[in-house]
Structure formats: C-alpha cells, structure tokens
Amino acid sequence: MTTTAVPVGDWIRGITIRQPWTTAILTGEKTVENRPRPWSWRGWLLLHAGAATEPTAMRDPLVATAIRGLGLPTRAVIGVARLTDCHQDAVGTAPCSTWAQPDAFHLVLADVHELALPIPWRHGQLGPWRPPQDLVDQVLLQLPHLSPEGSSS
Helix, strand or coil: CCCEEECCCCCEEEEEEEECHHHHHHCCCCCEEEECCCCCCCEEEEEEEEEEECHHHHHCHHHHHHHCCCCCCCCEEEEEEEEEEEECCCCCCCCCCCCCCCCCEEEEEEEEEEEEEEEECCCCCCCCECCCHHHHHHHHHHCCCEEECCCCC
8 A cells, every 4th residue: 555645744624524424425425525615724523423413404315315324423533534625615606515605715635544443533523624643543543545745654
C-alpha cells in the first residue's frame, strides 16, 4: 500500500457532524457538508460523529439509501476525509450536489477513509478543531498509509 502524502506540522483538523450525515459521508455518497459560515482551512479532517442523531434526517430517502444497513456510532471519530474546497452556490444556479443546502457554505470532501474501529471521543465542535496528538496517533494506527510527509509508514 502506498503512503498518502500530507503536509508536515499543522496538517489535520477535526469536524463534528451529527449522524446520519457522518455515516453518509463515509459511504462516499455525501461529498459536501453544509455549514453556516465559510472555512478558510483546507486539508485532512477527522470525521467525528457527534452525540446527537437527527431523527428527521433518517426519513429522507437520500439519507436512507446511503446509510441502509450501516451502524450510526456517536461520540466517536469514525473516519478521515480531505477538505478540498468551501463555496456557496451562486444565486440562480443549480446546487453543486444533491446534498447541498441553499444558502449554506459547502465543504467539499474527498479521499474519505473509514476507520475499522470507531475511536470514542466526547469532544468536538461545529467549526474546525485541533485534535490532540494522542487522538491522531490512534487514527494513524488504523490508517497507517495516512501520515505526515517525512514520517515512515
């Protein structure tokens, strides 16, 4: 397996997302995350499933199809993804994704990797947060091909 090159140093953040949205991202179906404000930061994100699950989202056919048969862990880091862009659709244009909400800023996610074992984590926040090194180390144990440039894998 090849190593995915990522920048050395300040290379990773966390994002807390309610379920079932976090799991929909892990399936590869949901490639944008909607947020009320733009993000200037780009790079790797720990995908943290927050404490809450949105019951109304479970009745959405798009969501139901994406997550069918999958578990919905909460309060845990369950994967990583690379944030490649953040934009808002121009007024009068088609949405960039079927998952894009009007008037929201769309975080565009790529290179999604699911963790085999969720890592319990009770912290998190709406905006990007800096994960402690011990949490990053636990993620890298499961995804050894994802490591900062210059380290061995």
